[in-house]
Amino acid sequence: MASDAQAVEQMAEEGGLVFHPMEQFEIKPLFGGTEIAWYTPTNATLWMGVAILAIIGLLILGTSKRSIIPSRLQSVAELAYGFIYKMVEDICGKEGVKYFPYVMTLFMFIVTANFLGLLPLAFTTTSHIAVTAVMAMLVFLSVTVLGFVLHGASFLGLFWISSAPLALRPILALIEVISYFVRPISHSIRLAGNMMAGHAVIKVFAAFAAIELLSPVPILAITAIYALEVLVAFIQAYVFTILTCVYLKDALHPNH
């Protein structure tokens, strides 16, 4: 498969087309060199840092006036706060509110990284499975631990559906256990896959735009896909967060 892809790429390059849709996802050291140690500052580091600055800009500088009648930036910050707070409260109930800062951290990081990734020449940190998998595992492990700490062995009641007929319960329990362990995988691949696919498609169209005769079509297509990607950037952050809340609800109320 790898050689196929290379062959296609070579053929394309000979025909004047340059396809490098995946090049944008490469991790490169910021200050030269090729070695990437765990501490090397890379483009991923840079854009995570930009995400932190953007979050500070929105949530701290934006609210520095603490006005009763908010400015635009403060309104956005308040909307983000209210949006996630209400989500946590609605899904997890009153007991879930103390985990709100963790959920908010995940949401703010993902939504900011997704939108920053849409800037031209930017690097999309959330398009990497390493990043999303760590966050998904973080959610999975903390929710599982929390479930056992709060409810002890009765947390396993989550897998034993008492409303189902007795004969079906073992089968359902098996399905529930499997789906429980698949959660972090689907949780992480959904986000990384969506971010990667959109950016790759835009890049492919961008390569077609090099053909002068055809160029208006790919440019229109890029515009359309870009609009879609703006939507996807928010929706994927929303989906990741709401699933986190749902998993958290299972840990808080395993018997519902």
Added chain:
Amino acid sequence: MATDIQEAGKAVAEVGEAAEKAGMPQLDFSTFPNQIFWLVVTLVVIYLILSRVALPRIGAILAERQGTITNDLAAAEELKAKAVEAEKAYEKALADARAEAQRIAAQTRAEIQAELNEAIARADAEIAAKAAESEKAIAEIRASALESIEAVATETAAEIVSVLGGKPDGIAKAVAERMKG
């Protein structure tokens, strides 16, 4: 923890190189320790920023606004009650004034009526007195006229009798008798 990540990263780095050639930088495991390290740093920083500064501040702003709105609504309710009260007081004052005006008008009317009645009574009395006086005067005039007629008649009769050559005796008696008839 970081060294663990590093070791794990080295272990998967060889697998990752094969994936890198396939064209998916996402599957290049040699970059995983680096990404995971910086992600953890980023998440911790964001968590600290949010939990220490941003979220308490925004929460306070929202609570303060909620408080302001509640207070304003209460104040508006109070003002509305006051307005209703003021309207009631105004209407009451208006009704009182109207009743007072009516009372005064009725009183004035009664006074005028009384004065009028008195004046009419007085006028009636005057008119009656004047009528009585006039009647008396007329009666006197008539009486004096009758007397005068008798005298004139007697005289005239005596003249006529004397002219005719008679004696004027008993004429006065005859005239007086005639006058009675």
